Amino acid sequence: MMDLNALRMFICVVQTGSLSAAADKLNIPLPTLSRRIRELEEQLNIQLLERSVRGTRVTMAGSRLYEQSNQNIEGLLNAEHILKNEQTFLKGRLRISLPPAFEPWWSLLTEFRKVYPDIHTSVYIVERRVDLIEDGIDVALRVGTIVHETMVARRITEYRHCLVASPSLLKNLGIPKSISDLHRFPCAIWSSGANGTPSWKLGTDNFTPEAVLSTNDYLHLKHGVMNGEFITELPPFLARQAIQNGQLIPLLTDHLFPKQQLNLLYPSHRHPSLIVRAYLDFCVEYLKNTSLK
Incomplete structure (x- = not known):
């Protein structure tokens, strides 16, 4: 398929009379414009411009391409302009x-x-x-x-998600070094049902907490974990600021939750x-x- 952007650049060269004038009008570097025109010539396997020390001249093949494509390109650009205006004023x-x-x-x-x-x-x-x-x-x-x-x-x-705890809870109970250590800690879980008993997938291991709290509200979990009530999992966007401020500590970071x-x-x-x-x-x-x- 023909590169329409390169074709548009070629049309601008024909209309302005030179590569440098077209580069100025399109606001792109002259080497970039020259490279794109050469690539278009290679794609079409025809020479569109004759280059010499005296300047650039359009070949006969280039003139035919310009005559056939200029009107269509203008139509495409007009359609693009209309669509952009519609997007700007969407109601x-x-x-x-x-x-x-x-x-x-x-x-x-x-x-x-x-x-x-x-x-x-x-x-x-x-x-x-x-x-x-x-x-x-x-x-x-x-x-x-x-x-x-x-x-x-x-x-x-x-x-x-990330597994987190407050500094105060870790000060009292220590930092868990392994998944089995989590049994020593109060845990809270996210669950969509009152009778659900979900597990945490931590790396290649599954851990089923004996939850002191089950809720379907991550903000509830965030409130409790920051108060030092338990360990829990949080989406990263709910935990990031508190981790950066030192209010929460990420745990078992070598055992990642699934994506x-x-x-x-x-x-x-x-x-x-x-x-x-x-x-x-x-x-x-x-x-x-x-x-x-």
């Missing part, structure tokens, strides 16, 4: 669901509203896995592997609207510069 409602206590998304949505001030965002915080169709949700943020034939899952990042996948989920039978596509793309770009780890 409407975006309905999303998030897991509880997923703090990084609060900041992400703040930035999203700055870029798209005319999109009204409705956020549905729920621990259960919502039915997007029944609940009228456009995009759901899901943690874990997605297996759903009628949904599209866009994987955006992954992270690991957690983070996906954006939306119905497969619907063509994503401009608003949904804008949200999906924004999340991906935002997470390139913001780590959940």
Whole structure:
């Protein structure tokens, strides 16, 4: 397939009359422009420009390519301009669901509203896995592997939970050196059900705590562990600041929790609207510069 960016550069050279003038207009280095034009010539296996000490002249083949492609390129650029304007002035409602206590998304949505001030965002915080169709949700943020034939899952990042304790608890009970040492400590667990007895996967080992507390709220766990009540696991974004401040200590760091996948989920039978596509793309770009780890 022809490199359209390089073709656009070639058209600019023809229109401006020289490589240097085109480089100035496109605001790119002259060597970069020359290299891209040479690559286009190699791709097409034809010479588009004749270069000499007196300057650059378009070949007959180059003139034919310019005549055939200039109008089409202008059409593509005009379409790109229209789409960008539509994105800039998007208006409407975006309905999303998030897991509880997923703090990084609060900041992400703040930035999203700055870029798209005319999109009204409705956020549905729920621990259960919502039915997007029944609940009228456009995009759901899901943690874990997605297996759903009628949904599209866009994987955006992954992270690991961490095992933590307060300095005061460790001062009283010591620092666990091995997984078996955890039996000496009060532990609290995250559980989606009152009767659940989940285990911790720590490296290649499984450990089932005798929990003094079971809850489906990570903020509850964070509150208790910082008070020195127990050892627990936390998502890294809930523990990071407290670890940096010395309020929490990471434990058994050579026994890692499994990676957690983070996906954006939306119905497969619907063509994503401009608003949904804008949200999906924004999340991906935002997470390139913001780590959940």
